[in-house]
Amino acid sequence: MKPKISRTMIIFVTVIAASMLSSLANADSALMRDGFKRPTDIPFPEENGYTDAKAVLGKMLFFDPRLSRENNITCASCHNPSFAWEDAQTTSVGTPMSRLGRHTPTVLNLAWGELFFWDGRSESLEEQALGPIQAGGEMAQDLDLLIAELKAVSGYVDMFEAAFPREGITAENIGKAIATYERTIVSAKAPFDHWIEGDENAINAAAKRGFELFNTKAKCASCHDGWNFTDWSFHDIGLGDADEGRYEVLDIDVLKHSFKTPGLRNINERAPYMHNGSLATLEEVVEHYDSGFVKRASLSSEMQELNLTKGEKHDLVAFIKTLSSNDPQVSLPKLPN
Ligand code: HEC
Ligand code: HEC
Secondary structure, rough: OOOHHHOOOHHHHHHHHHHHHHHHHHHHHHHHOOOOOOOOOOOOOHHOOOOOOHHHHHHHOOOOOOOOOOOHHHHHHOOOOOOOOOOOOOEEEEEOOOOOOOOOOOOOHHHHHHOOOOOOOOOHHHHHHHHHHHOOOOOOOOOHHHHHHHOOHHHHHHHHHHHHHOOOOOOHHHHHHHHHHOOOOOOOOHHHHHHHOOOOOOHHHHHHHHHHHHHHOOHHHOOOOOOOOOOEEOOOOOOOOOOEEHHHHHHHHHOOOOOEOOOOOOHEEEEEEOOOEEOHHHHHHHHHHHHOOOOOOOOOOOOOOOOHHHHHHHHHHHHHHHHOOOOOOOOOOOOOO
């Protein structure tokens, strides 16, 4: 009798302890999940509030090759909605057919952004938009010539007047219209969001273990946090190329080789990865963080060898893939003439 009773008790105590631990773990996991809830509204700045007229015009400009010198490249040539607003190239090709120094980043979810470009050299989407139009390697266009060209298109004259009454076609308004359209480019709900909202079946067990790892042992969330999985800050994660990133903008030693943390939404449609497009798959990205990075003075202190097991690496990738949404088809605008 005696051993039997104590065995029952042991089982009883173990069950209680396990259920306490698991409710603790659930509370932890609920806390972790809270930080990743989607916002309900898109923020628009006061100086450039949302109107339908601006967004419609901005979309036309985004898809109009006449913005480039040779009328052959649009913003969407590189920020292509078919590849989650990137171009599937290691580094993109501009005007003339020349390789750019960096990989095209997505324009998804930039309404929440603070600084733009991989090195943060632009402070607003309005200012940013005029950069690639003029950049030698991108659209190579002269702004005055562009304004004259657009003024000759009566459809544009009317649309600018509607969007910017009594101001019409100016460089500033081109920037404002494009920025307004860009802010409307938001990734839709992914399986991960349905899970966050309480649908336990929205993602599988491997992905749930991956989420836990992402927040704990793998340390990813120390930089990729919040619903868009970025702290919008700059870090050196030890990619081996010579590009100095944010250091070229601010000239502060600790910023050598630092680049903006990209959001991770729709990431499996956005290969290859990193500012130099040097990693081809998510598996390679995980290997990089596990032990593949270059150790140097500017390396982020969050970058330490992770010693992940094969199973853990698999779970991390399974989790990251749940961040991809089935976004609505983007229709091409009919352009004015
Ligand atoms: C030839 C390819 C190409 C074209 C055309 C192009 N871009 Fe880009 N875009 C890039 C590359 C490459 C970068 C990153 C450059 C860097 O960080 O130094 C970039 C960066 C950006 C960013 C910053 C994203 C971020 O996360 O900070 C925005 C916004 C953007 N482009 C919008 C546009 C708009 C609007 C147009 C059209 C007016 C345009 N791009 C045309 C290749 C292109
Ligand atoms: C120290 C901050 C930091 C940590 C920790 C971190 N990341 Fe990153 N992540 C970044 C930065 C910065 C970049 C861009 C680096 C570059 O291109 O030079 C990046 C890029 C990426 C990219 C490519 C995104 C793109 O658009 O090309 C993926 C995927 C990614 N990280 C996943 C992870 C995962 C998974 C982990 C955990 C194993 C992790 N990150 C840990 C800061 C971090």
